[in-house]
Amino acid sequence: MKECCVPENDVPMWPSDDKDTSSAEPKGTKGESEATVWLPMSGLANGKTEELAVPKVTPESGSWFQPVVEVSDIDEEPDVPETPTPQWSAFEPATPVEPKQSEEPKTLFVQPVQPRRTEEPDWDQFDRGAEPPRPEPRQEPPRQEPPRRPEPSRVEPPAPAPVPSATMHARPVRIEPAEERFDSEATVGIQKPEPPSQEPPAAEAESAPAPKPKRKRKALLITTLVVVLLLAGMGGAAAMPKVSNRLGLPWAPNAPKGDIPKPAGVTRVLHGPDINGAGPTKEGLSAALAGPAGSPDLGTLTGTVVDAASGEVLWDKNSGTPLTPASTTKILVVAAALLSMEHGTQFSTKIVQGAEPGTVVLVAGGDPSLTSLPLGTDSPLYPGAAHVDDLVAQVKKAVGGKISKVQLDISLFKGPTAAKGWDPEDTAAGNTYMAPVLPVMADGGRTDPKNDHAPRVANPAAALTQKIAGKLEAQAGGTTTAPKDAKVLGEVKSQPLTEFANSLLQLSDNLMADVLARQIALAKGAEPSFTGGATATMDVLKQAGFDLTGVQINDGSGLSDQNKIPAKVLSEILAVAAAPDGKDPRTPKLRPLLAGLPVAGGSGTLEKRYADPASSAGRGWVRGKTGTLSGVNTLAGVVLDTDGRMLVFALMSSGSDQNKGRAALDVVAATLHKCGCR
Numbered sequence: 001m002k003e004c005c006v007p008e009n010d011v012p013m014w015p016s017d018d019k020d021t022s023s024a025e026p027k028g029t030k031g032e033s034e035a036t037v038w039l040p041m042s043g044l045a046n047g048k049t050e051e052l053a054v055p056k057v058t059p060e061s062g063s064w065f066q067p068v069v070e071v072s073d074i075d076e077e078p079d080v081p082e083t084p085t086p087q088w089s090a091f092e093p094a095t096p097v098e099p100k101q102s103e104e105p106k107t108l109f110v111q112p113v114q115p116r117r118t119e120e121p122d123w124d125q126f127d128r129g130a131e132p133p134r135p136e137p138r139q140e141p142p143r144q145e146p147p148r149r150p151e152p153s154r155v156e157p158p159a160p161a162p163v164p165s166a167t168m169h170a171r172p173v174r175i176e177p178a179e180e181r182f183d184s185e186a187t188v189g190i191q192k193p194e195p196p197s198q199e200p201p202a203a204e205a206e207s208a209p210a211p212k213p214k215r216k217r218k219a220l221l222i223t224t225l226v227v228v229l230l231l232a233g234m235g236g237a238a239a240m241p242k243v244s245n246r247l248g249l250p251w252a253p254n255a256p257k258g259d260i261p262k263p264a265g266v267t268r269v270l271h272g273p274d275i276n277g278a279g280p281t282k283e284g285l286s287a288a289l290a291g292p293a294g295s296p297d298l299g300t301l302t303g304t305v306v307d308a309a310s311g312e313v314l315w316d317k318n319s320g321t322p323l324t325p326a327s328t329t330k331i332l333v334v335a336a337a338l339l340s341m342e343h344g345t346q347f348s349t350k351i352v353q354g355a356e357p358g359t360v361v362l363v364a365g366g367d368p369s370l371t372s373l374p375l376g377t378d379s380p381l382y383p384g385a386a387h388v389d390d391l392v393a394q395v396k397k398a399v400g401g402k403i404s405k406v407q408l409d410i411s412l413f414k415g416p417t418a419a420k421g422w423d424p425e426d427t428a429a430g431n432t433y434m435a436p437v438l439p440v441m442a443d444g445g446r447t448d449p450k451n452d453h454a455p456r457v458a459n460p461a462a463a464l465t466q467k468i469a470g471k472l473e474a475q476a477g478g479t480t481t482a483p484k485d486a487k488v489l490g491e492v493k494s495q496p497l498t499e500f501a502n503s504l505l506q507l508s509d510n511l512m513a514d515v516l517a518r519q520i521a522l523a524k525g526a527e528p529s530f531t532g533g534a535t536a537t538m539d540v541l542k543q544a545g546f547d548l549t550g551v552q553i554n555d556g557s558g559l560s561d562q563n564k565i566p567a568k569v570l571s572e573i574l575a576v577a578a579a580p581d582g583k584d585p586r587t588p589k590l591r592p593l594l595a596g597l598p599v600a601g602g603s604g605t606l607e608k609r610y611a612d613p614a615s616s617a618g619r620g621w622v623r624g625k626t627g628t629l630s631g632v633n634t635l636a637g638v639v640l641d642t643d644g645r646m647l648v649f650a651l652m653s654s655g656s657d658q659n660k661g662r663a664a665l666d667v668v669a670a671t672l673h674k675c676g677c678r
Contacts, residue, residue, distance in 0.1 A: 273646035275309040275580045280641060284677030285314045292671045293317065297664040299631075299655035304571045305672065308578040308638065308646035319571065322550035322564035323652045326627030328634045329558030329565065330513045332551075333533075334501045334596070335573050336540040337516050338589050341523050346493035347500075349386065349440055351395050351406075351468070352486035358404035360395060360472075360489060361482040362465055364412050364440030366522070367494040368515050369503065372442040372467065373449050380450050381443065382503050384495030388442055388464070392471045394490030405477035406469040410461050412439040413518055415529030421560030429458035434559065437514045437530075440464060444511050452507055498592045505596035505625060506604035510557035517556030530555055544586055546572055561629060570636040570650040578638050578646050597623040597637050600666070610666055618670030624649075626662075633661035639669055642676045 244252035285305060293301060304319035306312065348365040369382035375393075379385045395403070417436035418427045426434045435445030435456040443449035445460030457463050462476070469476040494500060504512040517533030520540065526532040534553045542548055551569055554560040577590035598604025601611065601619035605626045610619045624637025636650040651668055653661045 271644075273309065273578075273640060274644040275646075277643060277645065278678065279307045279310065279312075279643075279645045280314055280647070280675060280677035282314050285672075285675060288671055288675045288677050289315055289668060292664070292668045295664045295667070297656060297660040298633075298653045299661065301651065301653050302567045303649065303651040303668075304567050306571050306575045306648040308575055308648050309580055311575060311579070314647070316568075319568035319650070320550065320566050322552070322566045323634075323654050324561055324629060324632045325558055325563055325565040325570070325652065326629040326632045326634050327508045327510075327558040328570055328625050328627040328636050328650075328652075329553055329556065329563055330505060330508065331570055331573060331593070331625055331636060332541060332553065332565070333513050333517050333520070333537055333556040334505060334593055335577075335590055336520050336537040337497060337501060338592060339544050339586070340520055340536075340540045341497055343496065343498045343589075343592065345497040346495070347519065348491055348493050349391065350488055351391060351490045352482050352488050354405070354407060354480075354486075355483050356405070358402060358474075359407060359477065360399070360403055360405070360474075361407045361409050361480060361486070362440065362468060363409045363482050364438070364461065366412055366439045366515055366519055366528075368438075368441045368444050368460075368511055369494055369500065370440070370442050370464070370492070371449055379443070381446075381452055381507065382495065382500075384499050386492035386494055388468065389471070391490045391492045392468060394492075395472065398489040403472045403474045406465055406472060406474050407477040407480040408440075408461060408465040409480055409482045410439050411481050412522075413437065413528050415527070415531065419514070419530040419555035419557075419560050421554050421562035423559075426559055430455045432456065434510045434557070435460050437511065437518075439515070439518075442467065444509065498595075501592065502596040505593075506598055508605050508626060510559055513557040514555055541573075558627060558629075561632075567636075567650040567652045571648050574636060574638060574650070575648045578648055594623065594638060597625055599623055600669070609662065610670065612663060612666070615663065615666035615670040618666065618673050621673040622666075622669045624669065627652075628658060628662070630658075631655055633658065633665055635662075635665045635669060637669070639672045641673060647672050 241253045243249075245254050249255070289305075293303070300323075302318040302321050302323055303315075304313060304317070305315040307314055347367040349367050349370055350363040350365065351360050352363055353359075354361045367386065369379070369385040370388060370391075371379040371382065371385045372388050373379055375387050375389045417438060422434075425431060427436050432453050432455055435441065436459065438459075438461040441460030442464045445456040445463075446452075446454040447457060448454035466476045495503075500512070500516070503509065504516065514530070514533065517530075517537055518528035521528045521532040521536040524536040524539065526536045531554075533556055537553065537556065538548055538551060546569065548569060550564060550566045552562070552564040554562055573590070574593070576584050576586050577593045579587045581587065598606040599620060600606045600609060600622035601616075606622070606624065610616055610622065618639065622637060622639045624635045627634035627636075631654065633653040633656050634651065638646060638648050641647055649669060649672060651665050653665060656664070
């Protein structure tokens, strides 16, 4: 007979029910102690075709899969032979073992066939030939090692025998008491079956599952291990504070510790200075300032303190005496600019078509804040400033051809580039606080566009022309005057006037102040020079109603040591800027002046001041414009007292040491904040 093998990966599907579901009543025979019904089968047996039959299971006969063994007198499970018994192998036939003699052996010859592969085998259908399993934990039967397997530890469980079909032949299977199954080509004697068990065979089979192959168990163990490791990793990650916080897990460190409060309406109201309550009294303020204002570190001190809400002068010390104001001169220039020009005014820089082919002209418009930083990078010194790269890009797009020469037109400003009373070093190359006053340059003429204290170049306008020529792959062609009505190839504009003035006050930028004074002159139709700018500034303030008795200015920056301003002029301008809304028609125009004042310990020229214990109370409360020259220290601004009352002050010290004089002025201003002074 030809040997038929089942591959290891082919798993036969066994029937889930051992009852006969045929509608036809087959032929039947009876034995002495069994009831067997034979179903007709035709097949090859003993070399010829015969009609064969397979037993049909009836309720009296028990399960078709019930092992055919010789019944012993002991009801317990039969002893397992101690000698190893070969197990079924898919690759070689099992060695036939002679069965024990029974009283009436019967022989059945069938042709082995390959079973149909349908689903995963139901391992629980095999009857163990023992009592039904009890609830105790199942003990697997001993596994025997095949004779030819080299590894003793790898014992394959017995594979099920193929299921015979009603129309096909099946290989006979003999089951020994030790539950080994043997596949044989020889004649197998069918032993007298054991009496049926008390419970139905199907239930018995379901309660006694056969062991699954070790290969699947190993795969299951590996899969379980991987899952455990993944879960452990996920659990470890979930325990990390950042992960648990982001996922909003209950154990997250920032998880809510209690119930989330119900939303509540919030009304945000900005409270301005107290304008209705009682302000400081003159007596109380004088008593508070007696010590700080009498410090010998202040040299000759003049000053005044005004209640912004009422306009009343609360403290005065020779405020009408003109002294050198230094950089507090910028208060007059910014005030005049805000009064004479629209707050959104911008200063233009252009490049126009030149008189010769391939030539363009850089036309200065009075904007020293133009920045050389790349597009997309805002200037830290002049926020909102125009970019040189923007101007160059417009020119390239407009020309579309080769540019051979870039010329410079700086005819907007007139007169000298340095003012009367300046030190000769003020405009020298490498100076950190001033450059020649020209109508165009990049970054205020600084060598580093991000550093306020970087050295300035000797000719910032020419340096910018050279930079633009390089970007256009052209040559710098010197100065000229642009043709009238020349075609504009590119144009950029500065930040609005209020932002321009803000940068000027924060940095105490001398160059911007003198350029702004010339812009005031241009707005008033005067000559844009030092003289014209000073004259225009004073004219605007006088027309606005300010008393400028004793005022003398030669520039807009305050670098000139020949400038003279009384403290009361500074306080009057600031008092109007700080007045309550609707009280003075000049206030809306001058209000941006207060926004540009540096904050004590916070910004601008006051950022590093008010760190001493004597003046630290003023940090964040004092806002003021500083002024410093040799032997001169000034400070003018506003402060809120402990009652929220706005006080305006102007303090001017002459003949004082720079460091000691500054510190002494800071103590006076801080005292104003601490004072209720009634």
